[in-house]
Amino acid sequence: MSNERKFSEYKGRSVLITGGLGFVGSNLARRLVEVGDVEVTIIDALLPDQGGNNFNVHDILDRIKIHHGDMRDDWVINHLVGGVDYIFNLAGSVSHLDSMLHPQRDLELNCTAQLTLLEACRSFNPHVKIVFTSTRQVYGKPVYLPLDEQHRVAPLDINGINKLAAEHYHLLYHRVYGVRATCLRLTNTYGPRQLLLHARQGFIAWFIRQALGGGEIELFGEGRQRRDLNYVDDVVDALLLAGASEAAEGEVFNLGGEEPVSLAELADELISLTGRGSVRLVPFPTERQLIDIGNAHSSYKKIETVLGWHPRVPWRAGLARTVEYYRTHREHYWSPNASTLSGPQKAT
Amino acid sequence: MSNERKFSEYKGRSVLITGGLGFVGSNLARRLVEVGDVEVTIIDALLPDQGGNNFNVHDILDRIKIHHGDMRDDWVINHLVGGVDYIFNLAGSVSHLDSMLHPQRDLELNCTAQLTLLEACRSFNPHVKIVFTSTRQVYGKPVYLPLDEQHRVAPLDINGINKLAAEHYHLLYHRVYGVRATCLRLTNTYGPRQLLLHARQGFIAWFIRQALGGGEIELFGEGRQRRDLNYVDDVVDALLLAGASEAAEGEVFNLGGEEPVSLAELADELISLTGRGSVRLVPFPTERQLIDIGNAHSSYKKIETVLGWHPRVPWRAGLARTVEYYRTHREHYWSPNASTLSGPQKAT
Numbered sequence: 001m002s003n004e005r006k007f008s009e010y011k012g013r014s015v016l017i018t019g020g021l022g023f024v025g026s027n028l029a030r031r032l033v034e035v036g037d038v039e040v041t042i043i044d045a046l047l048p049d050q051g052g053n054n055f056n057v058h059d060i061l062d063r064i065k066i067h068h069g070d071m072r073d074d075w076v077i078n079h080l081v082g083g084v085d086y087i088f089n090l091a092g093s094v095s096h097l098d099s100m101l102h103p104q105r106d107l108e109l110n111c112t113a114q115l116t117l118l119e120a121c122r123s124f125n126p127h128v129k130i131v132f133t134s135t136r137q138v139y140g141k142p143v144y145l146p147l148d149e150q151h152r153v154a155p156l157d158i159n160g161i162n163k164l165a166a167e168h169y170h171l172l173y174h175r176v177y178g179v180r181a182t183c184l185r186l187t188n189t190y191g192p193r194q195l196l197l198h199a200r201q202g203f204i205a206w207f208i209r210q211a212l213g214g215g216e217i218e219l220f221g222e223g224r225q226r227r228d229l230n231y232v233d234d235v236v237d238a239l240l241l242a243g244a245s246e247a248a249e250g251e252v253f254n255l256g257g258e259e260p261v262s263l264a265e266l267a268d269e270l271i272s273l274t275g276r277g278s279v280r281l282v283p284f285p286t287e288r289q290l291i292d293i294g295n296a297h298s299s300y301k302k303i304e305t306v307l308g309w310h311p312r313v314p315w316r317a318g319l320a321r322t323v324e325y326y327r328t329h330r331e332h333y334w335s336p337n338a339s340t341l342s343g344p345q346k347a348t
Numbered sequence: 349m350s351n352e353r354k355f356s357e358y359k360g361r362s363v364l365i366t367g368g369l370g371f372v373g374s375n376l377a378r379r380l381v382e383v384g385d386v387e388v389t390i391i392d393a394l395l396p397d398q399g400g401n402n403f404n405v406h407d408i409l410d411r412i413k414i415h416h417g418d419m420r421d422d423w424v425i426n427h428l429v430g431g432v433d434y435i436f437n438l439a440g441s442v443s444h445l446d447s448m449l450h451p452q453r454d455l456e457l458n459c460t461a462q463l464t465l466l467e468a469c470r471s472f473n474p475h476v477k478i479v480f481t482s483t484r485q486v487y488g489k490p491v492y493l494p495l496d497e498q499h500r501v502a503p504l505d506i507n508g509i510n511k512l513a514a515e516h517y518h519l520l521y522h523r524v525y526g527v528r529a530t531c532l533r534l535t536n537t538y539g540p541r542q543l544l545l546h547a548r549q550g551f552i553a554w555f556i557r558q559a560l561g562g563g564e565i566e567l568f569g570e571g572r573q574r575r576d577l578n579y580v581d582d583v584v585d586a587l588l589l590a591g592a593s594e595a596a597e598g599e600v601f602n603l604g605g606e607e608p609v610s611l612a613e614l615a616d617e618l619i620s621l622t623g624r625g626s627v628r629l630v631p632f633p634t635e636r637q638l639i640d641i642g643n644a645h646s647s648y649k650k651i652e653t654v655l656g657w658h659p660r661v662p663w664r665a666g667l668a669r670t671v672e673y674y675r676t677h678r679e680h681y682w683s684p685n686a687s688t689l690s691g692p693q694k695a696t
Binding site for chain 1 (some may be wrong): 506656
């Protein structure tokens with residue numbers, strides 16, 4: 001059965017996307033609008049620097065509902081959770097570096113908020129389907145490659161620790177209260193609608209910004225670290241497959257890319273695609289080295305076996321589409337105020 | 349070298365005990381006072397139902413300093429951490445059942461407060477020695493027995509999830525900032541000065557209360573579950589050994605008992621020791637069964653190898669001492685207001 005056939009399961013159903021104005025969330029919302037006849041509701045607090053951007057959904061505003069609100073407020077989330085068929089739970093902080101600078105804030109966004117949502121599910125919609133996006137970072141420094149779901153977890157930064165706790169919360173609410181939760185451990189995701197404002201949310205978006213802007217892409221340790229990448233459309237596929245599958249409930253799945261790519265290769269490709277930018281090799285900064293994991297890529301065998309997912313978009317093709325997107329819509333992702341300038345400013 | 353010789357390392361040094369009016373903390377404070385010439389400072393918020401009890405230290409008040417304050421207040425903890433040689437970090441919530449009823453509260457006490465303390469260490473005393481008490485509960489349902497430190501972690505309740513996150517925080521601050529942290533995973537600890545007010549902080553204290561009070565000890569599933577126990581003096585030994593050892597830094601150690609004991613055996617022994625109480629067999633309540641782990645006991649081989657620790661007090665002897673203690677001091681542990689009645693009420 002093709003993915004598109006499977007996605008017809010969402011027709012006539014209601015879907016809540018937390019963090020739905022962000023990178024992955026907005027791409028998911030757009031796909032659900034394409035499926036058609038899906039009631040899509042987004043909650044997003046548009047917290048500064050977190051990736052929420054009204055422009056991401058500016059052309060589908062008439063087909064979705066948006067709540068500018070904070071998941072940590074139980075009176076907001078209690079109201080939204082009732083009666084929903086699916087929750088794609090993408091809200092949270094994803095920055096490893098930010099989490100080290102502001103650990104309590106990371107804890108609030110990744111644990112307090114998640115518990116608020118899960119408590120709301122327990123009280124008002126205990127059998128709701130919920131798909132939570134976690135991170136490969138929970139494994140820490142790989143003991144072997146590729147990383148599979150049996151690999152020991154040993155997160156190397158506050159963000160990884162809190163994301164792991166949030167995974168455990170979801171699995172616990174599944175086991176104890178029957179919430180139908182699935183956790184996906186995302187690898188490096190890239191594509192249109194990602195935050196390009198700063199370097200703290202992953203290296204790919206930052207490399208793209210530097211290349212498009214004709215700047216320098218700094219490579220630590222000569223850029224030999226190899227990582228796997230997922231184009232955002234592939235991640236959206238995985239989310240929808242997980243949401244539509246009973247077999248996914250109570251399970252944790254890795255996503256993963258076809259083949260690991262070195263950061264140097266990635267930089268070269270971007271310079272070639274944009275015809276701009278350059279590479280500068282610099283020694284590894286201490287604060288990064290301490291939380292860096294070296295080479296890392298994930299095995300997606302489990303999700304392929306259980307849900308039939310595998311990545312479809314080769315990284316060079318994905319990068320070309322991504323560069324094209326930002327070339328066209330640059331003004332909405334470049335400036336520090338892009339996310340608030342391009343839409344209502346009701347964020348709390 | 350005997351433990352007592354090793355403990356002379358603490359002479360002339362300053363020690364901060366978080367949660368120091370509680371069960372393990374107060375026993376530790378008393379031991380340090382016995383060592384002599386140790387500057388012992390306690391911080392304890394005396395939160396209701398958490399186990400803090402002024403009576404636990406009523407007879408050593410002239411040899412310790414007590415701050416009634418909350419570790420979540422950074423202005424309190426920042427002030428206390430500077431210049432201290434050792435921190436025994438015992439504050440937190442330990443109730444599995446409470447954590448399921450009030451998950452956000454457990455998160456605050458076990459994660460927010462721990463991050464506040466660790467951030468204070470990073471800023472004001474980055475190379476302080478810190479020993480954190482975690483729980484065997486982080487392993488979840490045993491895949492094999494005895495549980496060693498390589499066993500996969502899969503906590504079955506909010507408390508276990510948050511305690512695991514707090515362990516990770518300590519190890520992270522060790523790796524990244526040089527805080528000299530050690531984590532001990534305690535098993536069922538019992539002995540004098542434990543909270544006896546309610547049944548939510550472990551079964552042993554509750555069994556003791558029921559036996560002494562001539563009540564019924566309820567056994568779920570006929571009481572066949574086997575668990576290992578540690579008398580509190582043995583746990584205090586482990587804390588002091590860990591604090592005094594460089595080899596312990598950045599490490600996680602199980603504690604464990606000599607031999608697992610069934611709950612039915614334990615109940616029988618208590619009835620025989622007190623000459624009171626009775627046993628009633630009841631079906632397993634659903635909400636308990638869902639977070640119960642069945643048989644469980646821990647291997648203490650690692651801490652025995654690295655630190656020379658092993659439990660010394662046989663469980664029947666330990667129980668006899670414990671019953672004797674509560675028989676003598678019953679009024680300070682029995683009533684709902686015991687902990688506040690028996691001392692200053694400055695808890696915030």
